[in-house]
Amino acid sequence: EKAKQKSAYLFKDENGNELPGLNGEQYMDYMEKKLRAACRSAENIAPPADLLQTIKYVIDPGPEDKDEKGKPFTTLLFSQTTSAQQLIISLKILSNYDYLENLYFSQFQFTQAALEEVFSFVKKSQVKSLSFIAPNFSTQQIKQLFQFVGGTKLQKICIRECPIQADALLAAGLQIEKNFLQIQADCEETIRLAIQKHNLDLEEARNRPKDKKKSKPGKKSKKLEIWQLQPEDLIAERFTLNEIKLEYCFIDEQSASPLGIFFSKVASIIQKVSLKGNQFGCKGLEQIGVGLQKAFQKIEFIKYEEDPLLKETYSGSRILQLEELNLENCKVDFDAEAFQQFGLGISKCGNLKTINLDQNLFKQMKTLLFWFEKQWSLVNVKVSNLLDETEVQQLVEAMKTHDKKQIQVDKQIKKLAKLAKKKKKEVVEETKPEDAQQEGQGK
Structure with missing residues (x-):
């Protein structure tokens, strides 16, 4: 019966192909399976708890938030419990997810590869707000952050509790x-x-050449x-x-x-x-x-x-x-x-x-x-x-x-x-x- 319900949302697979007929709960179940499979194939690492909890909330938000059931999440936070490798896998799984607008990182330990994956993801996504709370950024990485903003859909960048040196501010x-x-x-x-x-x-x-038959004027756009x-x-x-x-x-x-x-x-x-x-x-x-x-x-x-x-x-x-x-x-x-x-x-x-x-x-x-x-x-x-x-x-x-x-x-x-x-x-x-x-x- 759930499969017959028409979804108000359009979801895609990892290759960008549409998945017609899936509602929010079914898609989250699909995403969770993809995430677990990707983590198994990458040296059998554990799936990131931050993303799993967000997925499970959409499937079952509990009685107090029952109206949120099946609604695609628009906000995602990665904390220090998620590793850089888990983050890279997560963002690849989310690469064709069109509903994420707010992306937060709290006390996250970035590697250069993980940061570059964030840049690549944001450039192709609908993310409007990007926030970093107490990140381990180097001066060079702060400079890189402001280099990539052109051509994204970002409306807001927030850095909090991270030392910003004079040359990074200038850059x-x-x-x-x-x-x-x-x-x-x-x-x-x-x-x-x-x-x-x-x-x-x-x-x-x-x-x-003049056309003898007079054409009708088109509609004004x-x-x-x-x-x-x-x-x-x-x-x-x-x-x-x-x-x-x-x-x-x-x-x-x-x-x-x-x-x-x-x-x-x-x-x-x-x-x-x-x-x-x-x-x-x-x-x-x-x-x-x-x-x-x-x-x-x-x-x-x-x-x-x-x-x-x-x-x-x-x-x-x-x-x-x-x-x-x-x-x-x-x-x-x-x-x-x-x-x-x-x-x-x-x-x-x-x-x-x-x-x-x-x-x-x-x-x-x-x-x-x-x-x-x-x-x-x-x-x-x-x-x-x-x-x-x-x-x-x-x-x-x-x-x-x-x-x-x-x-x-x-x-x-x-x-x-x-x-x-x-x-x-x-x-x-x-x-x-x-x-x-x-x-x-x-x-």
Whole structure:
């Protein structure tokens, strides 16, 4: 009877062939058998408990989670109980499993071969979030991690409780920028070639012999052709990374300068950055501000057309993508110059909505408050609990004003976005090759 039940999911075997008719429980049973067989053939090692437990949960989640029965798992954690060899076998078994979105490693002891298998797996999978908690990464392996992100579907990378040296931090920023620029260049070339082909098709259609029988116009397609797109439309599909967490990674004052370079590279690319628990103090905060200013200097002359109404909701540039910045528990004390540079930096980030400075050491923030008030896009700021009550109240009032300002123009922004979207979809039909031929026939 179970076999007759139609599955809402589509599963594949290890070669990518579809397995029609299998529901979630049956597929997990199939996967478990494949896993055990692969482990037996590999020097008869034990199957990894982490993956087995996940499989068994889908088959029998228990009475409390009975609604989860048969649903493909989307999250998988490998702990220190799984060996590098077991991991390699597991990822090969999962190579055509399309439902995994979140992959975690906790205190995992990586070999180079195991790490490379992770890279290979993620490139071909649907994984959106990749997290490492207390891994045994070398500096070189951290660099490799950021080299492979381009061309994956990853949206988030998290490294926690792993020492990150200055050169690894610097390499991470440089590599993210390099990946992005390469994808940007590829997208521009793709569109250029598509426009070139489209123009040739138009010319060919105009020069075709006239057909006496008038053809009926085809249906208008809602989907835009590649030659009608802007590079950013394609980039959004090909470079998906938007969040980086480097938390409790022992990034200290010695890494302040590389930290600034890191932000100068990623602020125009990444939306969310968390450095929670790193002890870089005022020097680090100052260099983050300097890095944000440098990121702005790279793009300040780029023409960015928008309705003047939108400009009332931020300062700086919205080309800088940074939206959330978490600097909680980073040993930041009061320093006038550091606060000034950091404030200047955030004033340039036109998309910045949230800053977390909780559990730091500063007891006053008048300098920062000035810049927080200046950056209209900010609507959520969390600060040290050591602050004077009067300054906290000033900050609360400033953020309320910002929030009201955002609400006032929100309807107008949505209206403008809707009109822009409509305008983008209104394709002039004469530009289509088949219509160019009809144009020639009507003459």
